Amino acid sequence: MTKYKLEYIWLDGYTPVPNLRGKTQIKEFDSFPTLEQLPLWGFDGSSTMQAEGSNSDCVLKPVSVYPDPARTNGALVMCEVMMPDGVTPHPTNKRATILDDEGAWFGFEQEYFFYENGRPLGFPDQGFPAPQGTYYTGVGFSNVGSIAREIVEEHLDQCLAAGINHEGINAEVAKGQWEFQIFGKGSKKAADEIWMARYLLQRLTEKYGIDIEYHCKPLGDTDWNGSGMHCNFSTKFMREVGGKAYFEALMEAFGKNWKEHIDVYGPDNHMRLTGKHETAPWNKFSWGVADRGASIRVPHSFIKNDYKGYLEDRRPNSQGDPYAIASQVLKTIAEVSTEAFKTAAA
Structure with a gap:
């Protein structure tokens, strides 16, 4: 098993332009992790304009993963922001609702x-x-x-x-x-x-x-x-x-x-x-x-x-x-x- 540095990356709730955010967690895997292996992960939405301090939980859902060229055993994990249930897209989550077409x-x-x-x-x-x-x-x-x-x-x-x-x-x-x-x-x-x-x-x-x-x-x-x-x-x-x-x-x-x-x-x-x-x-x-x-x-x-x-x-x-x-x-x-x-x- 190898310890991997997973950099979870998301877009915050600032307007009119969101900022990129990122934080790292360490997980063990037999090889470079697949998207399906990456867990949901919570964060403090009150610090990113995505929640109130009295109810600050938000959840990161991995949607794509890339090798991190700047880190040994690193992975860059692009995430969507979800509500605390981990299923409902957060209002700031624009990716979840866009039109998509692989032929485009x-x-x-x-x-x-x-x-x-x-x-x-x-x-x-x-x-x-x-x-x-x-x-x-x-x-x-x-x-x-x-x-x-x-x-x-x-x-x-x-x-x-x-x-x-x-x-x-x-x-x-x-x-x-x-x-x-x-x-x-x-x-x-x-x-x-x-x-x-x-x-x-x-x-x-x-x-x-x-x-x-x-x-x-x-x-x-x-x-x-x-x-x-x-x-x-x-x-x-x-x-x-x-x-x-x-x-x-x-x-x-x-x-x-x-x-x-x-x-x-x-x-x-x-x-x-x-x-x-x-x-x-x-x-x-x-x-x-x-x-x-x-x-x-x-x-x-x-x-x-x-x-x-x-x-x-x-x-x-x-x-x-x-x-x-x-x-x-x-x-x-x-x-x-x-x-x-x-x-x-x-």
Whole structure:
């Protein structure tokens, strides 16, 4: 038997953006534990905005497990928060109620800023560095500094070692801003892995004395980019059948539901979605082929492949909850019946 360090990880009850929480318990197993072997575990919800002090019990229910690359015999355990009965989802448990479909594929592009002493990493104590232009996918000390790449490379290695489907990294448009990409089949799986990748990044930067800033427009009304979490999505029908008529009906549904999407795409998005810096205005819907300023960017490959493939919703922001984002995308897609389009395609 081996003693395993199980890091139970969950989302607290803070609004509008929950915080990641984690605590460790030690359990013995013959080998790396399966999800079914992991027990429920209680915690004090009064300390996480999830219960009153007079009735503070909440319960963690494991929903996915990954090897912990930073610990010997460690496991990262993603959890849902349950009521004391261990069966009823807690009101803050958004994962339990989202739409899920293994045939729906999601690719999230998570942007963020490194912050040190209250300023983006690499910014002078006063004022601003050289204007945007050379930082995106940049190389060299003047563009990326001396520590950022070390962190993102270590984070990449940790995600891959944990079995997270990490697909890439790059320096972003603003100094101190970076991005990583996560792909998953099924909304819950993709969202679980984004949250776990966020956890690994935030835990990793503790030792560097650096914070991660996810706010979508941390530099306010300045000529500096905000941060998004673009959502690339497709369903089996979109990949295998598609068609121009179906695409146009889908875009009509996304346009009709623009407010429902904005409501769950992350707080303060009006600060980021201004029509500048490659964003569409928050209260207007548009789509365009290879248009980074549209609400939904349509890849050239999608058009060339008879309107089949994936689309990119550029409106979700870096603070957005991937559970809510994926669920809303699926809700809108579900409004467009595929039956008539199947007949047309045949």
